[in-house]
Amino acid sequence: MKRVHAVIVGAGAAGGIVAKQLSSAGLTVVLLERGPWYTAADCRKDDLRNQRTTVLGNAFGPEDEGNPRVWIDARGAAHIVLPSEGSYQNNAACVGGGTLSYGAMAWRFLPQDFRMRSTYGAPEGSSLEDWPIGYDDLEPFYDQAEYEIGVSGDDSPTPFHSPRRRSLPMPPLPPNREFAILEPAAKRLGLHPFPIPMLRNSVPYNGRGPCMRCRWCVGFACEVDAKNGSQNTVIPAALATGNCELRTRSMVKEILTDNRGRARGVSYFDANGRLQEQLSDIVVVSACAIESARLLLNSKSRLFPNGLGNRYDQVGRNLQGHHYTGALGFFDFDTYDDIGPGASIAVTDYNHGTPGLCGGGLLANEFIRLPIHTLDRLPPGTPRWGPGHKQAMRAWHRRTIIVMGPTQQIPTAEGRVTLDPWVKDRWGLPVARLQGNSHPHTFEIGEVQAARAAAWLKEAGAMQTALMAGRPEIVSSGQHQAGTCRMGDDPRASVVNRYCRLHDVDNVFVIDGSVHVNNGGFNPVLTIMAIAYFASDALLRSWKGTSFRS
Amino acid sequence: MTRRQFMAAGAMASAAWAAGCSSHRGPWESLTERQAQTLAAICDQIVPADDYPSASQAGVVTYIDRQLARHYRRHRKAYALGLEQADSIGATRCGVRLAQASPPQQLQVVMAIEQQNAAFFDLVRKHTLEGYYGSPRHGGNRDAVSWRMLGVSQPPLLGRAQYDLSKGPRS
Numbered sequence: 276m277k278r279v280h281a282v283i284v285g286a287g288a289a290g291g292i293v294a295k296q297l298s299s300a301g302l303t304v305v306l307l308e309r310g311p312w313y314t315a316a317d318c319r320k321d322d323l324r325n326q327r328t329t330v331l332g333n334a335f336g337p338e339d340e341g342n343p344r345v346w347i348d349a350r351g352a353a354h355i356v357l358p359s360e361g362s363y364q365n366n367a368a369c370v371g372g373g374t375l376s377y378g379a380m381a382w383r384f385l386p387q388d389f390r391m392r393s394t395y396g397a398p399e400g401s402s403l404e405d406w407p408i409g410y411d412d413l414e415p416f417y418d419q420a421e422y423e424i425g426v427s428g429d430d431s432p433t434p435f436h437s438p439r440r441r442s443l444p445m446p447p448l449p450p451n452r453e454f455a456i457l458e459p460a461a462k463r464l465g466l467h468p469f470p471i472p473m474l475r476n477s478v479p480y481n482g483r484g485p486c487m488r489c490r491w492c493v494g495f496a497c498e499v500d501a502k503n504g505s506q507n508t509v510i511p512a513a514l515a516t517g518n519c520e521l522r523t524r525s526m527v528k529e530i531l532t533d534n535r536g537r538a539r540g541v542s543y544f545d546a547n548g549r550l551q552e553q554l555s556d557i558v559v560v561s562a563c564a565i566e567s568a569r570l571l572l573n574s575k576s577r578l579f580p581n582g583l584g585n586r587y588d589q590v591g592r593n594l595q596g597h598h599y600t601g602a603l604g605f606f607d608f609d610t611y612d613d614i615g616p617g618a619s620i621a622v623t624d625y626n627h628g629t630p631g632l633c634g635g636g637l638l639a640n641e642f643i644r645l646p647i648h649t650l651d652r653l654p655p656g657t658p659r660w661g662p663g664h665k666q667a668m669r670a671w672h673r674r675t676i677i678v679m680g681p682t683q684q685i686p687t688a689e690g691r692v693t694l695d696p697w698v699k700d701r702w703g704l705p706v707a708r709l710q711g712n713s714h715p716h717t718f719e720i721g722e723v724q725a726a727r728a729a730a731w732l733k734e735a736g737a738m739q740t741a742l743m744a745g746r747p748e749i750v751s752s753g754q755h756q757a758g759t760c761r762m763g764d765d766p767r768a769s770v771v772n773r774y775c776r777l778h779d780v781d782n783v784f785v786i787d788g789s790v791h792v793n794n795g796g797f798n799p800v801l802t803i804m805a806i807a808y809f810a811s812d813a814l815l816r817s818w819k820g821t822s823f824r825s
Numbered sequence: 826m827t828r829r830q831f832m833a834a835g836a837m838a839s840a841a842w843a844a845g846c847s848s849h850r851g852p853w854e855s856l857t858e859r860q861a862q863t864l865a866a867i868c869d870q871i872v873p874a875d876d877y878p879s880a881s882q883a884g885v886v887t888y889i890d891r892q893l894a895r896h897y898r899r900h901r902k903a904y905a906l907g908l909e910q911a912d913s914i915g916a917t918r919c920g921v922r923l924a925q926a927s928p929p930q931q932l933q934v935v936m937a938i939e940q941q942n943a944a945f946f947d948l949v950r951k952h953t954l955e956g957y958y959g960s961p962r963h964g965g966n967r968d969a970v971s972w973r974m975l976g977v978s979q980p981p982l983l984g985r986a987q988y989d990l991s992k993g994p995r996s
């Protein structure tokens with residue numbers, strides 16, 4: 276196979292952007308994705324089988340067959356888990372990665388999120404740190420993501436937003452009924468509600484039409500292609516340069532190194548299961564936090580016996596996602612209007628500045644609930660089955676609002692990805708083994724947030740509220756997984772430098788949520804996208820022709 | 826279907842024909858007729874009929890039967906044992922199989938199953954509610970009855986463009 280300048284592993288949020296940036300600059304690129312390319316025509320609107328409700332499996336991969344992981348529970352017992360189970364911590368496996376089926380909330384982190392340790396100090400037992408870069412370094416690239424991928428919204432009603440050079444390229448979607456109920460209540464509480472920024476067309480943009488507001492958004496692909504992911508923006512743009520080749524159903528096995536300790540390409544199983552080698556000057560790993568760590572750990576050689584970039588046992592540590600908490604409110608009038616995507620209004624007043632708490636989180640109303648989601652979200656005391664349950668479904672399905680949000684996750688070094696010594700996937704590769712717990716302070720933040728959500732719902736007229744704030748004994752990661760290849764200046768305490776290059780190997784980059792030092796009190800994808808633009812920019816600035824030199 | 830699959834399917838169909846369809850076991854893919862009747866009795870306590878159909882009337886047994894041959898293969902044994910136990914509880918309490926007991930007796934038996942074999946009951950409860958409230962394409966929630974019961978339109982409105990510049994909020 277022809278040698279290329281860059282091989283990128285994973286055609287998701289970050290991988291798609293890196294592919295476009297490098298190929299537009301004239302580099303030859305091969306983009307390898309283990310999943311297939313679904314299009315809007317593969318309508319997969321199935322309440323029981325999508326990327327969020329997986330009772331019959333994931334619609335956008337990976338499939339349950341042949342893709343296990345191992346989860347170590349709080350008592351140390353190992354469980355083999357499947358992609359459709361929660362403890363697997365899945366995101367997706369297809370062109371677009373999570374961005375094909377995501378909810379598309381498009382949050383910028385706040386400046387404090389990059390300086391958590393110096394703002395709050397690190398809670399005992401945590402690995403809370405400052406980022407080596409600051410908000411200002413990323414601001415231009417947040418802007419680029421908002422304009423190139425496409426974000427609608429308007430954060431001008433709140434003072435609690437990050438500074439921005441210009442407003443978003445599209446106005447927000449018109450308010451739905453929940454917005455109309457929650458907005459005045461938040462204002463009465465002295466909060467600053469505003470429409471959630473969304474990677475979703477509210478007006479025609481980028482050659483595609485606007486959202487037509489269906490019932491099945493989060494967890495589903497968009498049938499009118501109004502949801503903006505890498506699969507309908509940067510990846511087609513990368514292919515259009517003529518410099519980028521996308522190979523789907525291609526599972527990367529390992530990063531190959533030469534005897535001087537530099538990467539020379541990757542080996543991968545192609546769509547027919549044959550092992551291939553693709554040689555390149557540089558390798559970019561964008562496989563999402565758990566699989567990126569796994570790939571580095573699986574890339575063992577004489578010079579790197581513990582895996583690539585893992586000289587100081589840092590790869591896979593600080594695994595984190597978001598602990599979600601909030602409240603469910605029951606109303607004596609219809610709150611349901613069948614207008615998607617449903618999630619519409621947020622406050623960011625609580626992200627920082629509560630005495631005694633290391634951060635906080637945004638609160639927003641939840642996406643449209645499908646009937647399947649109401650089954651166990653009925654007023655406390657409702658019978659679990661029988662006529663009482665059926666009547667309660669009728670009484671409440673259209674009369675609830677959920678307000679919730681991601682809490683600032685306090686990372687620990689023990690929350691981590693390693694390789695399981697026994698279990699292998701369908702290709703015979705050791706699978707990811709997940710272990711560790713959320714730091715207890717995360718739960719303390721979450722409980723305060725849940726009470727705030729309940730207060731907002733009560734102010735909006737809820738007759739009754741139920742708190743949604745558990746203390747699950749499991750490391751949170753899943754769709755918001757991050758942190759496993761931390762960015763830092765100290766090679767002994769991080770995996771990549773501030774430009775996402777491995778400390779250990781100068782032509783290997785990790786560019787995705789893995790590099791997050793912490794995950795903010797916000798959904799992560801816009802930050803992942805901004806980092807992808809930021810790191811591509813740095814990479815191109817130091818690119819000196821056919822072969823990569825530092 | 827590829828050509829090869831088509832030929833293979835044809836070969837199987839004619840083999841079945843030659844054997845006089847002797848292996849055909851009724852409408853079910855995984856369950857026996859007797860198991861299906863017992864399951865229907867349990868499902869119909871979980872979602873009983875009122876102004877709207879019961880679980881089995883809406884196709885939930887079909888849903889579970891199909892998934893026991895697909896995504897829920899791993900639960901086949903639990904179903905075989907649990908349904909047998911349900912029948913024996915029925916026999917001890919009412920002298921007949923669960924499916925033949927009167928509705929009040931069935932309720933008593935299902936409550937006893939919930940007590941005595943909570944793991945099995947929770948499984949059936951979960952699968953019944955999924956089937957009844959999930960997508961019709963899997964055989965349960967026939968004609969989207971549960972969605973209509975909840976007042977969510979079916980078929981849903983597709984293709985509407987809601988955006989109206991004159992009515993939008995601050996923009």
Ligand SMILES: Cc1cc2nc3c(=O)[nH]c(=O)nc-3n(C[C@H](O)[C@H](O)[C@H](O)COP(=O)(O)OP(=O)(O)OC[C@H]3O[C@@H](n4cnc5c(N)ncnc54)[C@H](O)[C@@H]3O)c2cc1C
Pocket residue numbers: 284285286287288289290307308309310326327366367368369370371372373374376377378379380381382493494495525526527528561562563564566567570754755756787788789798799800801803
């Ligand atoms: C249902 C859902 C809703 C979500 N909602 C939101 C939201 O509202 N807001 C938000 O900010 N975030 C949301 N997310 C999360 C968001 O999608 C992720 O943060 C984002 O996709 C992560 O980007 P990534 O580039 O790290 O990885 P991904 O987008 O997951 O891409 C990684 C890709 O790498 C591929 N890959 C992995 N290993 C290999 C290998 N060895 N060889 C080849 N290919 C490989 C995978 O198949 C995958 O396609 C949601 C996710 C889901 C699933």
Ligand code: SF4
Pocket residue numbers: 475486487488489490491492493495496497498499500501502615616
């Ligand atoms: S709500 Fe809008 S963006 Fe989401 S899937 Fe439906 S039409 Fe697409």
